[in-house]
Amino acid sequence: MKLVLNKENIKDTNVWRQAAIELPKFDYEKMSAATMENPTWVHFGAGNIFRGFIAMLQQELLNTGKVDTGIVTVEGFDYEIVDKIYTPYDNLSLLVIMNPDGSLNKKVVGSIGESLAADYSREDEWKRLQTIFSKPSLQMASFTITEKGYSVKNLSHEDILNSFKEPKGIITKVALLAYTRYKSGELPIAYVSMDNCSHNGEKLHDALETVISKWVESGLVEKGFLEYINNPKKVSFPWSMIDKITPRPSQSVKKTLESNSFESTDIVITKANTYIAPFVNAEGPQYLVIEDDFPNGRMPLEDAGVFLTDRQTVERVETMKVCTCLNPLHTSLAVYGCLLGFNLIADEMKDSSLKKLVEKIGYEEGMPVVVNPEILKPEDFIKEVIDVRLPNPHIPDTPQRIASDTSQKVGIRFGETIKAYAESADLDPKNLKYIPLVIAGWCRYLMGVDDAGNKMELSPDPLLDTLKSYVSEIKLGDKESAQDSLKPILSNEEIFGLNLYNVGLGEKIENYFSELISGAGAVRSTLEKYLK
Template sequence: MKAVHFGAGNIGRGFIGAILQQSGYEVTFIDVNDEVIDRLNQDGKYEVVLADETKESFVVNGVNGINSKENPVAAAAAVAEADIVTASVGPHVLPFIAPVIAKGLSERQAGVSVNVIACENMIGGSDQLKEEVEKHLSPEDAERVFAQAGFPNSAVDRIVPIQHHDNPLTIEVERYFEWVIETTGLKGEQPVLKGALFVENLVPFIERKLLTVNTGHASIAYNGLLKGYKTVKEAMDDPEMIHLLEGVLEETSIFLTGKFDLDKSEHQTYVKKIIERYRNPYISDGLDRVGRAPLRKLSAGDRLTYPAVGLSNHVEPVNLEKTIAAALRFNITEDPEAVQLQEWIKQDGPAAALEKASGIEAGSEMSNRIIGYYQQSN
C-alpha cells in the first residue's frame, strides 16, 4: 500500500507518517525542504524518540521524498498512485498544495477510490482542502474526481517540542496522541490506520481538543509571557499560572459539556490528562512559539473568543477574558500576525484592534472587561 503525506516536518514525520508506516504503508513525503527531502531519499528511514523519561525509540522505514516545488509532476504522479493522501502543512499552506493534489486526483484510474485527509490544527481542514482543490479542476473533472476521492475531516493531537538533532530526520514526540477521523466523508473502504479512531460525528472531538488542548496552551503562553516566563515548564512551575489555567479550562468545560452533552466526569478526566501533559518537562516548548499567530487564535471561531462569547450569556468568562487581554500584549517581532496586531493597537487603540481581530464589538460589556484587564497588565 502507498501513502502520500504532504509536509515532512515534525508532525508529518513524528505523528502521521509514523502511523502510516506502522499501518503497512510505504510513505512518500512531499515537501519543499531540500535538506529533509534529500535525506529521506538518502536514508530511506528515520528515528522517532518518545519525549519522556524512557527515551524509547523506533525506526520508520520504507520512506522517500519528493520536492513538489522542483518536481510537481512527480508529486502529482505519487498522488495518482496513492492508496491514501494526508497533509500536515499548516492551515495557511493548504492552498499551495492544492494544485498538485488536484492534478494527481484528476490523473487517477477511474473507479479507484482514495481518501485525502488534512491533519491540521483547525476545524474542517479537509473541507477547506477540498475547496482549494476544486479551484484547480474544471466542473467536469471535479465531478469525476470527487465521485471517487473522499475528504474526511479529522482531529489530531500530539505535542512535538522544539528540538535539534545531528540527524535532521530524527524527531522527538510525546507518547500520547489522538487521531480522530469522520467516517461520513470517506470514500471506498475505511483505511486501516493504527491507533486512529473513526467516528460518525467529528465536531465534539474537534471542539473538545481545540477548547482544551489549544485553549489551555494559549492560556499558558499569553499569561506566562506577561509574567516574564520563556517556556511552558517555567509557567507550569508557577501555582498562579496553574490556577488561571484551571479556571480557563473550567470555563471551556462548561461550554463543551453544555453544547455536546458530554459526560462531565469523563471530560474532567480528559482535562486532568491534558494538564499533566503540559507538566511533562520533556516536551516543554517556548511560549513565544506557542503563542504565535495571535490573530488566528483570537478570531471568532477559534480557541479563545469562541468559548468566551458562547458562555457570555450564562456566566462571565473571567479567565478566558484575562487570556484574551494577555493575547493583545503578544508582541513578538518575528511573528507577522503579532506585528499586525500591535500596529492595529497603536493606530486605533486596543478595543478597536480587539474588534478587528475577534469580532468582539468595541464598547460592549465583554470588550470593556477585556480592555480593563489589558490596561491592568501594562
C-alpha cells in the same frame, strides 16, 4: 558498535535491543517492495508530525501483520528534507518519546516504503508519482502541509493556468496527480487532511476545486474531471482532528542519543528554515480522529488507536480541544509567559499563579460550556493536558512560539466560550473573570514591554502593526494614557467573533488592563491578586 540508521544496520537486532531501541517487527525490504508494487497510502508533508505520529500508525499495523505495505511520503515544498533526512538513511527515522520523568522511549520508524520530492523538474520522481496515482490499490492521500498550504487565494488566474503545465504549489501538484487518477479510469480515493486546522477536509476540497474549476473554464481539462472530484462515491475529503506535539529536534535528546552510541543525529536547518533530524522527539499523548469516508476502502486504522467516526463528531472533538481543553490554556500561558520572561511552557506550569490561571480558565470557565464529543471525555482530556502535557519539562515548547498569530486565534479560543455564555439561559458572560484577564494580558503584551519594563520582541502576527498602533501611546505607570485605546481592539468582531462591550466584558478588560500597566511588576502583582 555504533548505531546508524540504514537498512543493513537494523538487521543486527541484538545491538539495537541492547541500546533499548525497538525495531520494526516486519521485514523492511519486503514491505518496501510491496509498497512499490501496490501502494495504498501516500502522504504529503514529510516533516516531524508525519514521522513521529502518522507513520507510526502504519507501523503498528505492519507490526501486527494487518497490512503489508508502508507509506509513500512526498515532500512538495522543502525538497532538502527528502535529500538530507530520508534518502541517506533508507527512509528510516528514530522516534524518541520524551516522558515527563525524563526517560526516553526509542523506536525505529520503518513504515516508510518510499520517499519522493514532488518536484516537476525531477522527471523520474514526478513520473513515479503519476504511476502511484494511476494504481487501483491506492486508497488514501493524506496531508500535513500546514494551513497555509491550502491557500490558493494569492494565485493569479495566469498562475493557475500555467500550473497545469508546470505545477509549483502543492495544491496544483495534487490537482495534476488527481487528474492522472481521473484519466486512469476515475479511480476512487480519499484525500485526508491531517493538518491541525478546523474543517481541514473542506479546506483541501475547496482549494483543489478552485484550481480545477479554472482549468475547466480554460479548456485545459474536461468538465468530467471536476464532476469526478465532486463525486463523493469516488472522491472523498474526510475531516480530521490531530493532536500531538512534535517540536524541533532537541539538542539534549541529540546528546543523550550520542552518549548511547546512536550516531544518526545531525540536525539540519534547510534553506526553507525547516529544523529536522534523522530523529524525531515528541510527547507521548496523541489523538487522531478521522471521518470514516473512504471510497476505495482503507487500512484498519482503528487497530492503531485512530478514532473513526462521523463528520459531526470530528467537529465536536476539534471544538472541545480548540475552544476549551487545550488551545485556550496554551494562549493564556503564551501571553503571560512572554510578559514574565519565561522561555518554556513547562516552567510556567511550576508558577503557582499561572498554573492556577489555566486551571480556572479550563475547569471553571470552559467546562460549563464544553462541547462533549462522547468518544473522548473532556474531563479526562483536560486533566491530561494540565497534569501531564503542559508540565512536561522535556517538551521544548515556548510561549513565544505559541504567541504567534494570536489575533487569528482568540476568536476561536476565547470568543466561542464567551458567545456560549451569552447564549445560555443559566450563564452570564459578565461573570467571567479569567478569560477577560487573559485578553487584558494580550493587550498588555502588544505594548512590547515586559513586566520589568524592558523592551520585548513580539511574535509574528498578521495584524501586529495595526494592533500595536492602538497601544503605542500607552505608557507604563500612567493609567491615564490608556483612555479609550483598547476600544478598537475589544469591539472588533473580526477578532473576537463579537463586540466584547456588548456582552459586558469591554469595561472589565479595560479595568484589568489599567492594573497591568500601573508600573513595573504590575503583571505579576495583578495575577497574584486575582489568583490567590
